[in-house]
Protein backbone atom coordinates (compact mmCIF):
# COMPACT_ATOMS: atom_id res chain seq x y z
CA UNK A 308 0.00 0.00 0.00
CA UNK A 309 1.56 3.36 -0.93
CA UNK A 310 2.42 5.64 1.97
CA UNK A 311 2.40 3.20 4.86
CA UNK A 312 6.15 2.69 4.81
CA UNK A 313 6.77 6.45 4.87
CA UNK A 314 4.61 7.29 7.90
CA UNK A 315 5.94 10.59 9.25
CA UNK A 316 8.25 11.19 6.28
CA UNK A 317 8.14 14.57 4.54
CA UNK A 318 9.26 15.44 1.02
CA UNK A 319 9.48 18.99 -0.28
CA UNK A 320 10.14 19.51 -3.98
CA UNK A 321 10.84 22.95 -5.41
CA UNK A 322 8.83 24.73 -2.72
CA UNK A 323 8.62 28.52 -3.07
CA UNK A 324 6.55 31.29 -1.52
CA UNK A 325 6.66 34.84 -2.79
CA UNK A 326 4.72 37.50 -0.85
CA UNK A 327 3.31 40.74 -2.24
CA UNK A 328 5.97 43.22 -3.30
CA UNK A 329 8.16 40.38 -4.55
CA UNK A 330 9.38 39.22 -1.13
CA UNK A 331 10.80 35.75 -1.76
CA UNK A 332 10.30 34.18 1.68
CA UNK A 333 11.03 30.61 0.57
CA UNK A 334 13.04 29.98 -2.58
CA UNK A 335 12.98 26.59 -4.36
CA UNK A 336 13.50 24.31 -1.39
CA UNK A 337 14.08 20.58 -1.92
CA UNK A 338 14.24 18.50 1.23
CA UNK A 339 13.50 14.97 2.39
CA UNK A 340 12.90 14.41 6.11
CA UNK A 341 12.91 10.83 7.32
CA UNK A 342 10.21 9.28 9.50
CA UNK A 343 11.09 9.74 13.17
CA UNK A 344 13.79 12.25 12.47
CA UNK A 345 14.56 15.27 14.69
CA UNK A 346 15.22 17.89 12.04
CA UNK A 347 16.16 21.45 12.93
CA UNK A 348 15.94 24.62 10.85
CA UNK A 349 18.39 27.30 11.85
CA UNK A 350 18.78 30.73 10.35
CA UNK A 351 18.61 34.44 10.96
CA UNK A 352 15.37 36.33 11.53
CA UNK A 353 13.34 36.70 8.33
CA UNK A 354 15.07 33.86 6.43
CA UNK A 355 11.76 32.01 5.90
CA UNK A 356 11.62 29.40 8.67
CA UNK A 357 8.06 30.14 9.82
CA UNK A 358 6.81 30.44 6.25
CA UNK A 359 8.24 27.02 5.43
CA UNK A 360 6.59 25.45 8.50
CA UNK A 361 3.27 27.12 7.67
CA UNK A 362 3.34 25.57 4.20
CA UNK A 363 4.02 22.10 5.61
CA UNK A 364 1.15 22.60 8.08
CA UNK A 365 -1.11 23.84 5.28
CA UNK A 366 -1.74 27.38 6.58
CA UNK A 367 0.17 28.87 3.68
CA UNK A 368 -0.01 27.71 0.05
CA UNK A 369 3.24 27.35 -1.90
CA UNK A 370 3.46 29.32 -5.15
CA UNK A 371 5.28 26.37 -6.65
CA UNK A 372 6.43 22.89 -5.77
CA UNK A 373 4.91 19.92 -4.00
CA UNK A 374 4.69 18.67 -0.43
CA UNK A 375 4.29 14.99 0.41
CA UNK A 376 3.61 13.90 4.01
CA UNK A 377 3.49 10.24 5.00
CA UNK A 378 3.48 9.31 1.33
CA UNK A 379 0.49 11.50 0.56
CA UNK A 380 0.38 14.51 -1.76
CA UNK A 381 -0.76 17.56 0.28
CA UNK A 382 -1.84 19.96 -2.49
CA UNK A 383 -5.56 19.72 -1.75
CA UNK A 384 -5.41 18.62 1.90
CA UNK A 385 -6.52 21.30 4.42
CA UNK A 386 -4.51 21.82 7.66
CA UNK A 387 -6.84 19.85 9.94
CA UNK A 388 -6.63 16.78 7.71
CA UNK A 389 -2.81 16.66 7.76
CA UNK A 390 -1.05 14.31 10.19
CA UNK A 391 0.68 17.37 11.58
CA UNK A 392 0.45 19.42 14.77
CA UNK A 393 2.10 22.79 15.09
CA UNK A 394 3.50 24.72 18.02
CA UNK A 395 3.30 28.28 16.71
CA UNK A 396 5.84 30.96 17.46
CA UNK A 397 2.92 33.06 18.76
CA UNK A 398 1.46 30.14 20.84
CA UNK A 399 -2.08 30.78 19.46
CA UNK A 400 -3.91 29.38 22.52
CA UNK A 401 -7.70 29.52 22.81
CA UNK A 402 -8.23 32.47 25.20
CA UNK A 403 -11.63 31.30 26.51
CA UNK A 404 -10.47 27.76 27.39
CA UNK A 405 -8.41 26.94 30.46
CA UNK A 406 -5.07 25.14 30.26
CA UNK A 407 -6.43 21.60 30.51
CA UNK A 408 -9.21 22.36 28.00
CA UNK A 409 -6.71 23.91 25.58
CA UNK A 410 -4.58 20.79 25.75
CA UNK A 411 -7.49 18.35 25.51
CA UNK A 412 -9.18 20.21 22.65
CA UNK A 413 -7.66 18.15 19.84
CA UNK A 414 -8.47 14.88 21.61
CA UNK A 415 -12.08 16.01 22.09
CA UNK A 416 -12.36 16.89 18.39
CA UNK A 417 -11.20 13.38 17.56
CA UNK A 418 -13.88 11.90 19.83
CA UNK A 419 -11.49 10.44 22.42
CA UNK A 420 -13.41 9.39 25.54
CA UNK A 421 -13.31 11.66 28.59
CA UNK A 422 -11.30 9.32 30.85
CA UNK A 423 -8.62 8.74 28.22
CA UNK A 424 -8.55 12.46 27.49
CA UNK A 425 -8.01 13.28 31.15
CA UNK A 426 -5.29 10.66 31.49
CA UNK A 427 -3.34 11.96 28.51
CA UNK A 428 -3.83 15.61 29.39
CA UNK A 429 -2.68 15.06 32.99
CA UNK A 430 0.34 13.11 31.81
CA UNK A 431 1.55 15.76 29.40
CA UNK A 432 0.88 18.58 31.89
CA UNK A 433 3.04 16.80 34.48
CA UNK A 434 5.79 16.25 31.95
CA UNK A 435 5.86 19.92 30.98
CA UNK A 436 5.43 21.07 34.61
CA UNK A 437 2.20 22.96 34.04
CA UNK A 438 -0.16 20.78 36.11
CA UNK A 439 -0.41 23.50 38.76
CA UNK A 440 -2.07 25.82 36.25
CA UNK A 441 -4.61 23.39 34.78
CA UNK A 442 -7.67 25.54 35.50
CA UNK A 443 -6.22 28.94 34.62
CA UNK A 444 -6.91 30.75 31.36
CA UNK A 445 -4.02 31.72 29.07
CA UNK A 446 -4.30 35.38 30.08
CA UNK A 447 -3.39 34.35 33.64
CA UNK A 448 -0.11 32.70 32.63
CA UNK A 449 3.44 33.92 32.06
CA UNK A 450 4.97 33.74 28.59
CA UNK A 451 6.97 30.61 29.43
CA UNK A 452 3.90 28.91 30.90
CA UNK A 453 1.85 29.73 27.79
CA UNK A 454 4.61 28.34 25.62
CA UNK A 455 4.49 25.04 27.50
CA UNK A 456 0.71 24.86 27.09
CA UNK A 457 1.16 25.33 23.34
CA UNK A 458 3.73 22.53 23.35
CA UNK A 459 1.48 20.23 25.38
CA UNK A 460 -1.46 20.92 23.08
CA UNK A 461 0.51 19.71 20.05
CA UNK A 462 2.22 16.74 21.68
CA UNK A 463 -0.82 15.30 23.46
CA UNK A 464 -2.24 14.25 20.08
CA UNK A 465 0.87 12.17 19.35
CA UNK A 466 0.81 13.19 15.68
CA UNK A 467 3.09 11.70 13.05
CA UNK A 468 4.71 15.08 12.50
CA UNK A 469 5.19 17.96 14.94
CA UNK A 470 6.26 21.38 13.71
CA UNK A 471 7.82 23.44 16.48
CA UNK A 472 8.53 27.13 15.93
CA UNK A 473 10.96 28.16 18.67
CA UNK A 474 9.01 26.21 21.29
CA UNK A 475 11.45 26.82 24.15
CA UNK A 476 12.43 30.44 23.52
CA UNK A 477 10.52 31.91 26.49
CA UNK A 478 11.89 29.52 29.12
CA UNK A 479 14.66 30.07 31.65
CA UNK A 480 17.92 28.19 31.11
CA UNK A 481 17.24 25.39 33.61
CA UNK A 482 13.70 24.61 32.49
CA UNK A 483 14.82 24.89 28.89
CA UNK A 484 17.55 22.29 29.39
CA UNK A 485 15.10 19.96 31.19
CA UNK A 486 12.49 20.25 28.46
CA UNK A 487 15.08 19.70 25.74
CA UNK A 488 15.78 16.30 27.25
CA UNK A 489 12.07 15.51 27.81
CA UNK A 490 11.21 16.49 24.26
CA UNK A 491 13.96 14.33 22.80
CA UNK A 492 12.87 11.35 24.88
CA UNK A 493 9.24 11.74 23.93
CA UNK A 494 10.07 12.22 20.27
CA UNK A 495 12.17 9.05 20.15
CA UNK A 496 9.76 7.01 22.29
CA UNK A 497 6.71 7.84 20.19
CA UNK A 498 8.62 7.84 16.90
CA UNK A 499 7.27 11.25 15.89
CA UNK A 500 8.98 13.35 13.23
CA UNK A 501 10.00 16.77 14.56
CA UNK A 502 10.75 19.84 12.52
CA UNK A 503 12.15 22.24 15.03
CA UNK A 504 12.99 25.91 14.55
CA UNK A 505 15.42 27.61 16.86
CA UNK A 506 17.72 30.62 16.99
CA UNK A 507 19.84 28.87 19.55
CA UNK A 508 22.69 27.01 17.88
CA UNK A 509 23.61 25.14 21.04
CA UNK A 510 20.05 23.85 21.30
CA UNK A 511 20.19 22.79 17.65
CA UNK A 512 23.42 20.89 18.19
CA UNK A 513 22.17 19.14 21.32
CA UNK A 514 18.78 18.04 20.05
CA UNK A 515 18.91 17.33 16.35
CA UNK A 516 19.63 14.34 14.16
CA UNK A 517 20.14 16.67 11.21
CA UNK A 518 20.11 20.42 10.81
CA UNK A 519 19.58 22.78 7.92
CA UNK A 520 21.07 26.26 7.88
CA UNK A 521 18.78 28.62 6.00
CA UNK A 522 19.51 32.03 4.53
CA UNK A 523 17.18 34.21 2.46
CA UNK A 524 14.71 31.46 1.70
CA UNK A 525 17.28 28.84 0.73
CA UNK A 526 18.87 25.89 2.48
CA UNK A 527 22.61 26.51 2.45
CA UNK A 528 23.61 23.22 4.02
CA UNK A 529 21.73 20.19 5.29
CA UNK A 530 23.34 17.34 7.20
CA UNK A 531 24.02 15.56 10.46
CA UNK A 532 24.91 17.98 13.25
CA UNK A 533 28.53 16.89 13.33
CA UNK A 534 29.05 17.34 9.59
CA UNK A 535 27.55 20.81 9.43
CA UNK A 536 29.51 22.01 12.47
CA UNK A 537 32.81 20.38 11.54
CA UNK A 538 32.65 20.75 7.75
CA UNK A 539 30.77 23.96 6.95
CA UNK A 540 30.73 24.53 3.20
CA UNK A 541 30.33 28.30 3.39
CA UNK A 542 31.47 31.17 5.56
CA UNK A 543 27.84 31.91 6.43
CA UNK A 544 27.27 28.42 7.82
CA UNK A 545 30.59 28.46 9.70
CA UNK A 546 29.77 31.77 11.33
CA UNK A 547 26.12 31.03 12.04
CA UNK A 548 26.87 27.78 13.82
CA UNK A 549 29.42 28.50 16.51
CA UNK A 550 32.54 30.62 16.71
CA UNK A 551 35.17 30.53 14.01
CA UNK A 552 38.41 32.06 12.80
CA UNK A 553 38.17 32.86 9.11
CA UNK A 554 41.01 33.97 6.85
CA UNK A 555 41.34 34.59 3.12
CA UNK A 556 43.93 32.33 1.54
CA UNK A 557 45.99 32.32 -1.64
CA UNK A 558 47.90 29.33 -3.02
CA UNK A 559 51.53 28.93 -2.06
CA UNK A 560 54.05 26.17 -2.90
CA UNK A 561 53.30 22.58 -1.87
CA UNK A 562 50.94 22.03 1.04
CA UNK A 563 50.87 25.66 2.10
CA UNK A 564 48.70 28.72 1.70
CA UNK A 565 49.30 32.38 2.37
CA UNK A 566 47.04 34.09 4.88
CA UNK A 567 47.07 37.40 6.76
CA UNK A 568 48.77 35.51 9.63
CA UNK A 569 51.58 34.32 7.39
CA UNK A 570 52.16 31.06 5.58
CA UNK A 571 50.03 28.16 6.84
CA UNK A 572 50.80 24.50 6.33
CA UNK A 573 47.70 22.63 5.27
CA UNK A 574 46.98 18.98 4.56
CA UNK A 575 46.78 19.12 0.77
CA UNK A 576 47.53 21.84 -1.79
CA UNK A 577 44.58 24.20 -2.21
CA UNK A 578 42.38 24.12 -5.29
CA UNK A 579 39.50 26.55 -5.69
CA UNK A 580 39.27 27.32 -1.99
CA UNK A 581 39.80 30.93 -1.03
CA UNK A 582 38.97 30.81 2.67
CA UNK A 583 40.38 28.91 5.62
CA UNK A 584 38.34 28.31 8.77
CA UNK A 585 39.27 26.88 12.14
CA UNK A 586 37.13 26.56 15.26
CA UNK A 587 38.58 28.22 18.40
CA UNK A 588 38.49 24.96 20.38
CA UNK A 589 40.76 23.36 17.78
CA UNK A 590 43.55 25.87 18.38
CA UNK A 591 46.13 24.94 21.01
CA UNK A 592 47.45 27.58 23.33
CA UNK A 593 50.81 27.40 25.16
CA UNK A 594 53.03 29.54 27.34
CA UNK A 595 55.26 31.44 24.95
CA UNK A 596 58.29 29.55 26.29
CA UNK A 597 56.63 26.13 25.90
CA UNK A 598 55.70 26.41 22.20
CA UNK A 599 56.43 23.21 20.22
CA UNK A 600 58.67 24.94 17.70
CA UNK A 601 59.40 21.73 15.81
CA UNK A 602 55.82 21.67 14.52
CA UNK A 603 54.20 23.72 11.72
CA UNK A 604 51.84 26.68 12.20
CA UNK A 605 53.08 28.02 15.52
CA UNK A 606 52.16 31.68 15.93
CA UNK A 607 53.26 33.94 18.75
CA UNK A 608 51.08 36.64 20.19
CA UNK A 609 49.70 38.43 23.22
CA UNK A 610 46.46 37.71 25.05
CA UNK A 611 44.16 40.72 24.66
CA UNK A 612 41.05 39.30 26.30
CA UNK A 613 40.33 36.23 28.43
CA UNK A 614 36.66 35.36 29.02
CA UNK A 615 36.19 32.79 31.75
CA UNK A 616 33.14 30.65 30.93
CA UNK A 617 33.28 28.03 33.67
CA UNK A 618 34.12 24.89 31.73
CA UNK A 619 36.36 26.76 29.33
CA UNK A 620 38.08 30.09 28.76
CA UNK A 621 37.91 31.99 25.50
CA UNK A 622 40.97 33.97 24.47
CA UNK A 623 41.43 36.77 21.98
CA UNK A 624 45.06 36.65 21.00
CA UNK A 625 46.75 39.36 18.97
CA UNK A 626 49.55 38.07 16.76
CA UNK A 627 52.62 40.18 16.00
CA UNK A 628 51.15 41.28 12.66
CA UNK A 629 48.08 42.64 14.47
CA UNK A 630 45.61 39.93 13.44
CA UNK A 631 43.27 38.54 16.09
CA UNK A 632 42.80 34.81 16.70
CA UNK A 633 40.09 33.28 18.89
CA UNK A 634 41.14 30.24 20.90
CA UNK A 635 39.15 28.22 23.40
CA UNK A 636 40.86 26.25 26.15
CA UNK A 637 39.25 23.68 28.43
CA UNK A 638 39.63 24.44 32.13
CA UNK A 639 40.71 20.93 33.00
CA UNK A 640 43.16 21.65 35.81
CA UNK A 641 42.25 21.34 39.50
CA UNK A 642 42.87 25.00 40.15
CA UNK A 643 42.67 26.46 36.69
CA UNK A 644 45.52 28.65 35.68
CA UNK A 645 44.49 30.68 32.73
CA UNK A 646 46.34 33.30 30.75
CA UNK A 647 45.68 36.93 31.52
CA UNK A 648 45.53 39.89 29.16
CA UNK A 649 49.04 41.07 28.33
CA UNK A 650 50.66 37.63 28.63
CA UNK A 651 52.77 36.24 25.80
CA UNK A 652 51.45 32.97 24.36
CA UNK A 653 51.95 30.74 21.35
CA UNK A 654 49.15 29.21 19.28
CA UNK A 655 49.29 26.00 17.30
CA UNK A 656 47.02 25.67 14.29
CA UNK A 657 47.17 22.00 13.36
CA UNK A 658 46.91 21.45 9.58
CA UNK A 659 44.30 18.70 9.98
CA UNK A 660 42.00 21.09 11.86
CA UNK A 661 41.91 23.69 9.10
CA UNK A 662 38.78 23.61 6.93
CA UNK A 663 39.07 25.04 3.43
CA UNK A 664 35.99 26.72 2.00
CA UNK A 665 35.30 27.57 -1.65
CA UNK A 666 35.00 31.25 -2.47
Ligand SMILES: Nc1ncnc2c1ncn2[C@@H]1O[C@H](COP(=O)(O)OP(=O)(O)OP(=O)(O)O)[C@@H](O)[C@H]1O
Nearest residue numbers: 326327330331332351352353354355356357358359
Ligand atom coordinates in the same frame (compact mmCIF):
# COMPACT_ATOMS: atom_id res chain seq x y z
N1 LIG B 1 2.14 37.43 5.33
C1 LIG B 1 3.25 38.00 4.88
N2 LIG B 1 3.23 38.99 3.97
C2 LIG B 1 4.35 39.54 3.48
N3 LIG B 1 5.58 39.19 3.86
C3 LIG B 1 5.69 38.21 4.77
C4 LIG B 1 4.54 37.57 5.34
N4 LIG B 1 4.98 36.63 6.22
C5 LIG B 1 6.32 36.69 6.22
N5 LIG B 1 6.77 37.64 5.34
C6 LIG B 1 8.18 37.95 5.02
O1 LIG B 1 8.78 36.75 4.58
C7 LIG B 1 10.10 36.65 5.08
C8 LIG B 1 10.23 35.36 5.88
O2 LIG B 1 9.44 35.47 7.07
P1 LIG B 1 9.37 34.32 8.15
O3 LIG B 1 8.35 34.69 9.15
O4 LIG B 1 9.20 33.03 7.45
O5 LIG B 1 10.83 34.40 8.78
P2 LIG B 1 11.49 33.59 10.01
O6 LIG B 1 12.69 32.92 9.47
O7 LIG B 1 10.46 32.75 10.66
O8 LIG B 1 11.95 34.77 10.99
P3 LIG B 1 11.97 34.84 12.61
O9 LIG B 1 13.20 34.09 13.02
O10 LIG B 1 12.09 36.30 12.87
O11 LIG B 1 10.70 34.26 13.13
C9 LIG B 1 10.35 37.91 5.86
O12 LIG B 1 11.00 38.82 5.01
C10 LIG B 1 8.96 38.39 6.21
O13 LIG B 1 8.95 39.79 6.38
Ligand SMILES: [Mg+2]
Nearest residue numbers: 356357396472
Ligand atom coordinates in the same frame (compact mmCIF):
# COMPACT_ATOMS: atom_id res chain seq x y z
MG1 LIG C 1 9.59 32.79 12.51
